[in-house]
Amino acid sequence: MQFELTREYIDILKTIIENKNEAEAIALMKELHPADIAEIYDELNIEEAKFLYLLLDGDTAADVLAELEDDDRDRFLKILPLEVIAKKFIDRMDSDDAADVIGSLSEEQREGILSHIDDIEQAGDIVDLLHYDEDTAGGLMAKEMVIVNENWTVLTCLRELSRQAEDIDEIYYVYVVDDDGVLKGTLSLKKMILSSTSAKISNIYQPDAMSVRTEESDEVVARIMEKYDLIAIPVVDSIGRLMGRITIDDVVDVIRDEAEKDYQLASGISEDVESNDSIWLQTRARLPWLLIGLMGGICSALVISVHENDLGINPAMAFFIPLITAMGGNVGVQSSAIIVQGIANKSLGMESTFSRLMRELMGAFVNGITCSSIVFLYNSLFSDSYALTISVSAALFSVIIFASIFGTLIPLSLHKIKIDPALATGPFVTTLNDIVGLLIYLSIGAYFYGL
Amino acid sequence: MQFELTREYIDILKTIIENKNEAEAIALMKELHPADIAEIYDELNIEEAKFLYLLLDGDTAADVLAELEDDDRDRFLKILPLEVIAKKFIDRMDSDDAADVIGSLSEEQREGILSHIDDIEQAGDIVDLLHYDEDTAGGLMAKEMVIVNENWTVLTCLRELSRQAEDIDEIYYVYVVDDDGVLKGTLSLKKMILSSTSAKISNIYQPDAMSVRTEESDEVVARIMEKYDLIAIPVVDSIGRLMGRITIDDVVDVIRDEAEKDYQLASGISEDVESNDSIWLQTRARLPWLLIGLMGGICSALVISVHENDLGINPAMAFFIPLITAMGGNVGVQSSAIIVQGIANKSLGMESTFSRLMRELMGAFVNGITCSSIVFLYNSLFSDSYALTISVSAALFSVIIFASIFGTLIPLSLHKIKIDPALATGPFVTTLNDIVGLLIYLSIGAYFYGL
Numbered sequence: 052m053q054f055e056l057t058r059e060y061i062d063i064l065k066t067i068i069e070n071k072n073e074a075e076a077i078a079l080m081k082e083l084h085p086a087d088i089a090e091i092y093d094e095l096n097i098e099e100a101k102f103l104y105l106l107l108d109g110d111t112a113a114d115v116l117a118e119l120e121d122d123d124r125d126r127f128l129k130i131l132p133l134e135v136i137a138k139k140f141i142d143r144m145d146s147d148d149a150a151d152v153i154g155s156l157s158e159e160q161r162e163g164i165l166s167h168i169d170d171i172e173q174a175g176d177i178v179d180l181l182h183y184d185e186d187t188a189g190g191l192m193a194k195e196m197v198i199v200n201e202n203w204t205v206l207t208c209l210r211e212l213s214r215q216a217e218d219i220d221e222i223y224y225v226y227v228v229d230d231d232g233v234l235k236g237t238l239s240l241k242k243m244i245l246s247s248t249s250a251k252i253s254n255i256y257q258p259d260a261m262s263v264r265t266e267e268s269d270e271v272v273a274r275i276m277e278k279y280d281l282i283a284i285p286v287v288d289s290i291g292r293l294m295g296r297i298t299i300d301d302v303v304d305v306i307r308d309e310a311e312k313d314y315q316l317a318s319g320i321s322e323d324v325e326s327n328d329s330i331w332l333q334t335r336a337r338l339p340w341l342l343i344g345l346m347g348g349i350c351s352a353l354v355i356s357v358h359e360n361d362l363g364i365n366p367a368m369a370f371f372i373p374l375i376t377a378m379g380g381n382v383g384v385q386s387s388a389i390i391v392q393g394i395a396n397k398s399l400g401m402e403s404t405f406s407r408l409m410r411e412l413m414g415a416f417v418n419g420i421t422c423s424s425i426v427f428l429y430n431s432l433f434s435d436s437y438a439l440t441i442s443v444s445a446a447l448f449s450v451i452i453f454a455s456i457f458g459t460l461i462p463l464s465l466h467k468i469k470i471d472p473a474l475a476t477g478p479f480v481t482t483l484n485d486i487v488g489l490l491i492y493l494s495i496g497a498y499f500y501g502l
Numbered sequence: 503m504q505f506e507l508t509r510e511y512i513d514i515l516k517t518i519i520e521n522k523n524e525a526e527a528i529a530l531m532k533e534l535h536p537a538d539i540a541e542i543y544d545e546l547n548i549e550e551a552k553f554l555y556l557l558l559d560g561d562t563a564a565d566v567l568a569e570l571e572d573d574d575r576d577r578f579l580k581i582l583p584l585e586v587i588a589k590k591f592i593d594r595m596d597s598d599d600a601a602d603v604i605g606s607l608s609e610e611q612r613e614g615i616l617s618h619i620d621d622i623e624q625a626g627d628i629v630d631l632l633h634y635d636e637d638t639a640g641g642l643m644a645k646e647m648v649i650v651n652e653n654w655t656v657l658t659c660l661r662e663l664s665r666q667a668e669d670i671d672e673i674y675y676v677y678v679v680d681d682d683g684v685l686k687g688t689l690s691l692k693k694m695i696l697s698s699t700s701a702k703i704s705n706i707y708q709p710d711a712m713s714v715r716t717e718e719s720d721e722v723v724a725r726i727m728e729k730y731d732l733i734a735i736p737v738v739d740s741i742g743r744l745m746g747r748i749t750i751d752d753v754v755d756v757i758r759d760e761a762e763k764d765y766q767l768a769s770g771i772s773e774d775v776e777s778n779d780s781i782w783l784q785t786r787a788r789l790p791w792l793l794i795g796l797m798g799g800i801c802s803a804l805v806i807s808v809h810e811n812d813l814g815i816n817p818a819m820a821f822f823i824p825l826i827t828a829m830g831g832n833v834g835v836q837s838s839a840i841i842v843q844g845i846a847n848k849s850l851g852m853e854s855t856f857s858r859l860m861r862e863l864m865g866a867f868v869n870g871i872t873c874s875s876i877v878f879l880y881n882s883l884f885s886d887s888y889a890l891t892i893s894v895s896a897a898l899f900s901v902i903i904f905a906s907i908f909g910t911l912i913p914l915s916l917h918k919i920k921i922d923p924a925l926a927t928g929p930f931v932t933t934l935n936d937i938v939g940l941l942i943y944l945s946i947g948a949y950f951y952g953l
Contacts, residue, residue: 086729213696222692223674223733240691241673245664277758278537280751282674282733299750300731306754307728310761311843314768318839319832330865337836338869344832345873348825349880355821362817369813369820370806373827373936374799380831381770381795381929385788388769392762414781418789422796429800451792478832485824 054087061094068099077106085114092123101130113143116152122328125155133160137167146173147193147301150180180295188272189265191302192286192295197225199252201235206248208238223282226293227256234285234293236260262287265294272297273305313391316473317384319344340478347482351376351489358493361500367436368496371426371443372489378422378447379454379488380481386411386458387480391472394462408459415455423448438499445499446492453491454484505538512545519550528557536565543574552581564594567603576606584611588618597624598644598752601631631746639723640716642753643737643746648676650703652686657699659689674733677744678707685736685744687711713738716745723748724756764842767924768835770795791929798933802827802940809944812951818887819947822877822894823940829873829898830905830939831932837862837909838931842923845913859910866906874899889950896950897943904942905935 067075080088080103088107092100092115104112104127116124128136141149141164153161161181168174176194183189197215199208208225224237236258246255262285263272276284276299286295315321319340355362355372362369423444430440461480462472518526531539531554539558543551543566555563555578567575579587592600592615604612612632619625627645634640648666650659659676675688687709697706713736714723727735727750737746766772770791806813806823813820874895881891912931913923 084730086731209695212692222690239673240695241663244660244691244695277751277754279535280537282750299733299754300728303728303750303754303757307757307761307847310758310765311847314761314765314843315839317765317769318835320836320839330861330868333840333865334868337865338872340836341829341832341869341873342876344828345825345876348822348828349877351824351828352821355824356818359817359821362813362820366810366813366817366820367807369817369823370803370810371799372820372823373802373806373940374796376824376827377795377799377802377831377929377933377936378792380828380932381792384769385771385791388766388771389784392765396758396762410781414784414788417781417785418792421789422792425793425796426800478828481831482828485828489824 054083056087056090056094061091064091065095065099068095068102071102073106076103080107080111085111086118088115089118089120089123092119092127097126097130100127109139109143113140116140117144117148121155124152128152128156128160133163134167137164138169141177142168142170142173145193145195146176146180147191147295149173150177150190151185153177154181154185183265186269187265188263188267188269188286188297189294191269191272191297191305192265193298194295196285196293196296197222198293199225199227199238201227201229201253201256203252204248205243205246205250205252205255208243208252209248212243223298224285224296226260226285226296227252228293232293233291234260234262234287237285260285263297264289269302269305270309273302273309276302277306309395312471313395313473316471316477317388317391319478344478344482347478347485350486354486354489355493358497361493361497365436365439365496365500367434367439368442368493368500371439371446372492374426374443375446375450375488375492376485379450379484382415382418382451383454383458383480383484386415386455387462387472390459390462394466394472404460404463407463408456411455411459412452415452419448419451422451438496442492442496442499446488446495449491449495450484450488453487457484457487505534507538507541507545512542515542516546516550519546519553522553524557527554531558531562536562537569539566540569540571540574543570543578548577548581551578560590560594564591567591568595568599572606575603579603579607579611584614585618588615589620592628593619593621593624596644596646597627597631598642598746600624601628601641602636604628605632605636634716637720638716639714639718639720639737639748640745642720642723642748642756643716644749645746647736647744647747648673649744650676650678650689652678652680652704652707654703655699656694656697656701656703656706659694659703660699663694674749675736675747677711677736677747678703679744683743685711685713685738685742688736711736714748715740720753720756721760724753724760727753728757760846763922764846764924767922767928768839768842770929795929795933798929798936801937805937805940805944809948812944812948816887816890816947816951818885818890819893819944819951822890822897823943825877825894826897826901826939826943827936830901830935832905833866833869833902834905834909834931834935837866837906838913838923841910841913845917845923855911855914858914859907862906862910863903866903870899870902873902889947893943893947893950897939897946900942900946901935901939904938908935908938 064079067079088111092103095103107115116127119127141153144152153164156164165174165178180189180192180194197212199211203211212225222240224239225243227235227238229235236256237260238252238256242255261275261279261281263275265286265288272284275281281299283296283298285293286297288294320336321339426447427440427444430443434440457480465474466472515530518530539562543554546554555566558566567578570578592604595603604615607615616625616629631640631643631645648663650662654662663676673691675690676694678686678689680686687707688711689703689707693706712726712730712732714726716737716739723735726732732750734747734749736744737748739745771787772790877898878891878895881894885891908931916925917923
């Protein structure tokens with residue numbers, strides 16, 4: 052039942068487009084979901100995509116536009132006249148998608164498009180939605196919802212529902228408001244169907260519905276919907292008036308983005324880039340981190356140069372520099388990843404920093420003893436320098452302990468001062484670990500060699 | 503409106519529990535959502551939790567049990583008699599949650615509980631669900647759904663709905679089947695409300711509903727629901743008979759877990775551990791990766807020891823070892839993280855490996871030139887060895903290029919042979935990068951010093 056995009060499929064499609072075979076193209080597109088068509092567009096050049104686009108019926112065309120990747124969409128909107136964008140797309144899209152599309156355009160294009168929208172209510176909704184920041188509840192919400200007054204009966208409701216329902220794809224809840232438009236609660240369609248038509252809404256609705264304020268951040272909205280297993284959540288203004296609703300499918304993207312952002316930060320990528328983004332964009336996201344690493348490397352060089360004489364006498368000390376720095380990095384990243392994920396999915400609980408650190412230290416102790424014993428054994432067998440054998444193992448143990456302390460405390464501290472703790476798992480901390488690790492290693496080495 | 507768990511709240515609650523103040527405890531719990539109560543339980547000891555638990559009414563108790571973390575739940579089930587578990591919880595839970603709970607128990611406990619369930623239909627559903635692997639569509643699905651026959655009228659449907667609806671919290675779709683139970687399509691409640699009561703279902707339902715097979719993996723289910731913005735998806739067996747349905751809230755967990763797993767693997771953590779897991783569990787998840795890093799460190803030591811004489815003559819060569827290995831690691835992790843995320847969120851598209859590699863190389867070229875120029879400048883100013891200045895910059899450039907090739911090709915290759923590509927961003931590749939980086943650096947160094 053699901054569509055699987057293959058190289059062959061694209062090739063066949065490209066041939067059809069090349070031959071300008073409209074009938075066949077329409078037949079192919081008819082079988083597909085707008086999300087699949089959007090996926091196909093990603094693989095076509097702009098002329099091919101345009102040919103297909105003009106064959107789609109209005110609603111499908113609008114749905115496909117909403118599903119397109121941002122850069123594909125921008126590419127596309129550039130070649131279409133504003134009037135076509137307004138009438139063929141924006142007018143038919145859900146208000147939240149329409150606001151997203153228009154929000155990414157220039158002021159001038161925006162006004163041009165808005166002036167061409169026939170449905171004045173839709174235009175008003177879009178202008179309202181454009182006021183909110185993209186990453187707040189207001190920026191996520193849509194205006195399409197069924198609203199009923201608490202004083203109505205189920206029968207009035209059902210009539211209102213058929214009137215309002217036209218514009219709305221799916222209805223999961225009906226929102227109940229008072230005469231001032233203040234949200235009172237929700238009413239499920241199931242409840243409405245199962246109640247007598249003369250029942251008063253105020254007697255059957257579910258009061259105390261979960262809701263969020265328009266200015267709430269999208270990550271908080273995602274967390275609430277995830278925690279309480281909500282399919283949709285109403286959005287209210289500062290005095291409780293119902294402003295819109297957010298559905299779970301919009302929030303799924305937020306949840307994925309949030310989880311991915313942590314991973315990207317940990318990998319030293321500071322913007323949301325994808326494999327097929329431009330080199331300029333990728334460089335901008337990646338080079339700054341590399342420069343931090345570079346500065347760290349130069350600091351490391353300075354640290355080692357202080358011990359130049361030791362190395363001149365005992366070059367074998369240099370052999371284990373990569374081992375020490377790599378292990379410090381690995382342990383630090385492990386420790387901080389666990390904290391970062393705990394913060395992200397709220398599983399950290401109430402445990403105090405101190406007891407968390409103690410537990411982390413016990414783990415580090417086990418890992419440190421194991422690893423430094425192995426290296427001790429290795430050096431006992433293959434090295435004839437007792438000082439080296441002791442230095443490397445003692446330094447490795449200390450580095451593992453220190454890295455786990457850093458790895459635990461840095462993300463917790465960043466979180467406390469409201470900086471994204473995922474930064475702590477990135478090159479920044481790895482670099483810091485390198486330098487501290489070297490300091491420890493070379494100091495211990497100098498001490499033992501000096502004995 | 504949302505509940506925020508604070509240290510103070512827990513302290514107040516603990517005092518109430520200590521004083522065995524049942525009335526106050528009941529009043530506090532009444533205001534909370536089961537998900538909030540589950541969060542509170544996480545902070546209490548088992549005796550305190552038990553005290554609260556026995557005060558909850560049946561449905562709330564069952565909901566709380568479903569929301570509890572796995573280890574909290576296991577701890578809890580251990581102290582309750584099987585009959586209480588069966589009657590107070592399992593009987594009142596949705597079939598998917600009930601199967602999850604029972605699935606985590608021993609064979610013996612399972613049979614004991616099943617024999618105590620009064621509702622034979624619920625017991626049958628649970629036994630059916632236990633057959634499926636946890637990470638398949640069958641393992642995710644629940645049996646609670648409203649099923650109607652295509653030959654019925656809307657009126658029959660509404661009657662059936664009120665009969666079936668009792669057991670089901672929320673209804674988003676009604677599933678339409680033929681006389682053999684084969685899924686024909688879906689019918690939204692909205693459509694049902696808006697149609698005449700004498701309309702035949704076969705004329706108004708939506709055919710060709712998206713569905714998944716019971717054996718489909720949970721990650722594929724998540725991807726389909728996410729792509730097509732589905733709130734619920736029906737699950738069918740190999741001949742198309744309707745077996746159950748999966749709702750988006752169960753899939754949100756899969757999406758989050760999947761994104762987190764990549765991050766954990768990249769951080770060198772091989773099992774799903776959390777900050778408050780036992781030291782033994784954490785060590786098991788982390789030590790193997792550290793040992794890989796340790797082996798890599800020993801290999802690095804061997805590589806450097808081959809150049810012992812060079813280092814004896816030019817100890818300054820050792821200064822830049824951490825810089826070279828760190829930069830190789832950083833670049834490799836960046837490149838592979840982009841590929842791994844592209845694979846995970848299907849944004850890679852159809853681009854060939856070759857053209858992807860070319861683009862990555864161009865980016866590496868820009869980053870490589872920038873970084874090695876900076877180091878060149880630094881060494882020109884602060885080092886009096888021309889050979890060192892050239893060696894470090896040339897090696898850094900080469901290492902950046904090689905690391906980006908590795909970082910791109912290794913995850914793509916792993917993915918091709920069906921190994922999780924996220925492994926490639928972990929310590930494994932960082933370690934490999936260290937060794938190759940050192941080989942390049944020391945070879946180039948030996949060459950230039952030899953000039």
